[in-house]
Amino acid sequence: MAKSALLKSSLAKKYWMALTGLFLCLFLAGHLAGNLQLIFSDALHFNQYALFMTTNPAVKLLSYLTYISILFHAIDGIMLTVQNRAARPIGYAKNNAAANSAWASRNMAVLGTLILVFIVTHMVNFWAVMHFDEKMPLQTISIDMQGQKQDFYLTTDGGYIPVGQVNDNGLVIKNRTEFFDGMANIKVKEGYKDLHKITVAFFQDPQTGLIATILYVLAMAVLSFHLLHGFASAFQTMGVNNPTYSPIIKGFGKGFAIIVPLLFAIIPIYIHFFLKA
Incomplete structure (x- = not known):
């Protein structure tokens, strides 16, 4: 009975919304730090970050927790909205909502739904490609060899493998990133999935890049409005309502x-308009 009340009561739902929301704020900060390498670093460092984020056991565990938090936060928000409307099926005769609450607070469900749509499309375009696309490219670099450009695969040990050695001279790629000696079937080296190339191509696509950039920026505007109400509201739900600390938290x-x-919005703008592919 107690367990059922913990999951079904309106107060419990608000607690879960607050906890998952604050956790997702931490995720946003960490994700932003990694993505800013698209502006302030090079392709190799960004791809090293992508490899770490998809292979480190602790990070993978946090990733699963993030996926669960997103789903729980979204479902909990929908249930709270339905529950609140059911509790007040008939609107007030005079309703001046703007005078009593901020626009974002009155439209959290709509904002949250738009963000969820963005997350799904974002994961399809990047996360799913990184994890499942068999055609995901490996990072290569062109080096001037006595006046002629030669392409090399970059490997995780800091080495290089000439692109021409793969398939033609006994090396084969397995598991999408691993270089194997085809004759001895022994792993030789491992390369980097080129998520940097995929990301740049997505926002610089001649036909869809500008639209993708605009939609991304609009999604970040929606996220901003959602956070404007959600961040302070989460602390208030958790009982942090102190005259000394509340103004600091709100600020x-x-x-x-x-x-x-x-900062998230600046990244696709920089890639589309200023980054040289």
């Missing part, structure tokens, strides 16, 4: 809600 929340989405 930090507003800064977080503006700066984090803004």
Whole structure:
């Protein structure tokens, strides 16, 4: 009975919304730090980050926790919205909602739904490609060899493998990243999936790149409005309502809600308009 109440009561749902929301804020900060390498670093460092994020056991565990939190946060939000509307099926005769609450707080369900749509499409375009696309390219680099350009695969041990050696001279690629001696069937080296190339191509595509950039920026604007209400509301739900700390939390929340989405939005703008492919 207690367990059922913990999951079904309105108060419990608000607690779960707060906890998952704050955890997802931590995820946003970490994800932003990694993605900013698209601006402030090079392809190799970004691909090293992508490899770490998809192979490190602790990070993979956190990733699963993130997926669960997103689903729980979305479902919990829908249930709360339905529950609140069911509790008040008939609107007030005079309703001046704008005078009593911020626009974002009145439209959290709509904002959250738009963000969920963005997350799904974002994962299809990048996460799914990184994990499942058999045609995911490996990172290569062109080096001038006595006046002639030669392409090499970069390997995780800091080495190079001439592209021409693969297949033609006994080396084969297995598991999409591993170089094997075809004769002895022994793993020789491992390469980097080129997520940097995939990302740049996505936002620089001549036909769809500009549209993708605009939609990404709009999604970050939606995220900003969602965070403007959600961040401070989460702490309030958790009972942090102190005259000393509440203004600090609200101020930090507003800064977080503006700066984090803004930095995310700058990344595709930089790639589309300023990065040389």
